[in-house]
Structure formats: C-alpha cells, structure tokens
Amino acid sequence: MDDTVESVADKINALVAERWPGRAPGNAAIAREIRRETGLSISTGYLWMLRTGQRGNPTGDRLQALARFFGRPPAYFFDHEVTSADMELAACLRQSGVRMIAMRADGLSERSQRAILELVERARQIEKLDEVDD
Known part of the structure; x- marks a missing residue:
C-alpha cells in the first residue's frame, strides 16, 4: 500500500x-x-x-x-x-495473537527481533501465505 x-x-x-x-x-x-x-x-x-x-x-x-x-x-x-x-x-x-507477538518483542535486542522475524517469515513460507497466483 x-x-x-x-x-x-x-x-x-x-x-x-x-x-x-x-x-x-x-x-x-x-x-x-x-x-x-x-x-x-x-x-x-x-x-x-x-x-x-x-x-x-x-x-x-x-x-x-x-x-x-x-x-x-x-x-x-x-x-x-x-x-x-x-x-x-x-x-x-486487531488480531490478539499478532498484538501479543508485537508486545512481547518490545525491548528485545535487534538481533533477537531479527531472529523472530526470520521465524515468522519461515512460517509464512510453510503456510504459503505470500505466494502470488499466476
């Protein structure tokens, strides 16, 4: 957007x-x-x-x-x-799970935040959430 x-x-x-x-x-x-x-x-x-x-x-x-x-x-x-x-x-x-992840990540080091982001990105790949239909 x-x-x-x-x-x-x-x-x-x-x-x-x-x-x-x-x-x-x-x-x-x-x-x-x-x-x-x-x-x-x-x-x-x-x-x-x-x-x-x-x-x-x-x-x-x-x-x-x-x-x-x-x-x-x-x-x-x-x-x-x-x-x-x-x-x-x-x-x-508005989704409570997303809100909880964001709130719990507050205060973590940059390195820890990057590690969490990598886990989230991998989960999105596994669930095929970012695939574009051709």
Missing part, C-alpha cells in the same frame, strides 16, 4: 472494506449496524455524503459513532498523517 494522505471519505471506505472484505453492504445496512452496535445514530444519507466526499467533517455523535464502530479514536478521521500503511498495521494489530 502507498503512503499517500487520505481524505475522510478514503478512510471510511477503507474501514468499510476492512470490516467487510469482498462485498460491503449498502450505506443503509451499515448505518443500521452502527446504530445497533454503538447505540449512536448516523443517517444513511449522511454516511453516503461522508463516503462520497460531499461531507468531510463529521462531528459530535456522528464522529463518536464512526470511531466506536470502527474501533478508532475520533482524531483518526482528521489526522492527515495516518496513511494506508497505518490502517493496514491497525487491522493486523
């Missing part, structure tokens, strides 16, 4: 794609799910405007609803330093 600055629309659409890989439901279904999970309301029309870039400054309850639903702090939607790579890392860190 590249490290270009992303708009609020780009960020919301990427979060939707992350949450529903493949085919995301429509804005009405997403808005219902946000209400159901967070207890906060966002209208279908407003969500559509955010996702299409016609609105780029969610505030108040709408901002809280999006932040809670997607598991991000409210400032995430306005921090233009947050990139696609940051979003990819955040998605990976």
Whole structure:
C-alpha cells in the first residue's frame, strides 16, 4: 500500500472494506449496524455524503459513532498523517495473537527481533501465505 494522505471519505471506505472484505453492504445496512452496535445514530444519507466526499467533517455523535464502530479514536478521521500503511498495521494489530507477538518483542535486542522475524517469515513460507497466483 502507498503512503499517500487520505481524505475522510478514503478512510471510511477503507474501514468499510476492512470490516467487510469482498462485498460491503449498502450505506443503509451499515448505518443500521452502527446504530445497533454503538447505540449512536448516523443517517444513511449522511454516511453516503461522508463516503462520497460531499461531507468531510463529521462531528459530535456522528464522529463518536464512526470511531466506536470502527474501533478508532475520533482524531483518526482528521489526522492527515495516518496513511494506508497505518490502517493496514491497525487491522493486523486487531488480531490478539499478532498484538501479543508485537508486545512481547518490545525491548528485545535487534538481533533477537531479527531472529523472530526470520521465524515468522519461515512460517509464512510453510503456510504459503505470500505466494502470488499466476
């Protein structure tokens, strides 16, 4: 993924794609799910405007609803330093096993971190996770 600055629309659409890989439901279904999970309301029309870039400054309850639903702090939607790579890392860190590996590696020497990375790379080869289909 590249490290270009992303708009609020780009960020919301990427979060939707992350949450529903493949085919995301429509804005009405997403808005219902946000209400159901967070207890906060966002209208279908407003969500559509955010996702299409016609609105780029969610505030108040709408901002809280999006932040809670997607598991991000409210400032995430306005921090233009947050990139696609940051979003990819955040998605990976949602997995408890990945998060535990990262946390336990903190404080280890550079040499130990390299050894752990080599083990992870070998495991990925064994599981054929990085093979590209031709």
